[in-house]
Amino acid sequence: MNTRPTALDSLTGIRGLAAWFVVFYHVRSGMGGYAPEAVMAVLAKGYLAVDLFFMLSGFVLWLNYADAMRDRALSAAPRFYWRRIARVWPLHIVILAGLVAFALALIATHRADDTAYPLAELPLHIAMLQNWGLTDTLSWNHPAWSISCEFAAYLLFPVLAWSVDWRKAGSITLIAAIVALAGLAWRVIDTPGLGDDIPRLGLWRCLIEFTMGTMLCALWQRWRGDRRAAPIAAGALAIAIAGWTAGLAETFIVPLMLAALLALLAFGDDARRNPLRARPFVWLGEISYATYLAHFPLFILFKLAFVEDPARIAPALLALYLSLVLLASALLYRWVEKPAQRALNHLASGTRSAAHA
Helix, strand or coil: CCCCCCCCHHHHHHHHHHHHHHHHHHHHHHECCCCCHHHHHHHCCCCHHHHHHHHHHHHHHHHHHHHHHHHHHHHHHHHHHHHHHHHHHHHHHHHHHHHHHHHHHHHHCCCCCCCCCCHHHHHHHHCCCCCCCCCCCCCCCHHHHHHHHHHHHHHHHHHHHHHCCHHHCCHHHHHHHHHHHHHHHHHHCCCCCCCCCHHHHHHHHHHHHHHHHHHHHHHHHHHCCCCCHHHHHHHHHHHHHHHHHCCCCHHHHHHHHHHHHHHHHHHCCCCCCCHHHCHHHHHHHHCHHHHHHHHHHHHHHHHHHHCCCCCECCHHHHHHHHHHHHHHHHHHHHHHHHHHHHHHHHHHHHHHHHHHC
16 A cells, blocks of 8 residues: 555645634634624634545545555555554544643632533543534534544545445546535535534535545546646536525535535646645645644633633734644644654554564
8 A cells, every 4th residue: 555645735735724714713703893794704614624624535545545445455454544543543632632631620620611521422532433423512622523524434435445436437427426425415414504513414524525525536537637627627616606605505515616626726736836835835734634633722721821801802812822823733743743643654564564574
């Protein structure tokens, strides 16, 4: 199995911007009174960045691992699972451990909040199972709900790769299947918005959009290098945006809009002067997992330490918080996420070498 995954810089760059969209989605609660209404309306849709993450994940995993799954069948799955756990679990568990320490401090000072930090649910969070329909509310590190759903997609990915080969499907068939999956999302997610009722519906949201991402990857592999592909994707994006503006259900049209956006970015990855391929954006994408997991607990601590009115955080204080998120993301990526990932992958390599010997 490929040990150095293929990456498209523009997709890495958009991941960084999407992570910061989620950050601003959460901090907008402190921007009351001075942020324009139009800005607040845009930030209120920040939860949709998670839907882009799900599609990106399906796209990237199909690109890097689908062939290996088909060629090596069962022998490829354990290594794939280990590499995905090494990628997402260490940083998740480090931040969760910090929140456990925080919760214990609240208990010691008689300020415990059993709804925000339920100790009985902690094993589910450790095992990344907390959003598999086993709980009624989000707790502990709220953004980690999507990591739980991604973990489910990882577990099912080998089955998908073994059972279907999108290369054998015609392009029209794949496009129709993507539209059909958006229709399935609309029927299954029986709420006005994609971000509603996450404990009940988040897993379906992830699995549907993850599968859409794998199909998009197959289309990209087939059409890359074709100059007509990017204009077609741009046209599809314009139609989807028009549909959303016209009032089509978010649960149907937004997955299609994000699919068109992802296709446009992938087909335009090698375009000259593509800003998302600039090193600052790529770097933001590289540290985006740390940004995504760390910003929420950091915001809680920041408000306790520095904020008197959580509904109106002074712009200077908000800028300080955002700077701390960026710094924490860089440090966690450099000193926790990547070293732990390398160590776990090295451990697996050593174990396999010993077994062969």
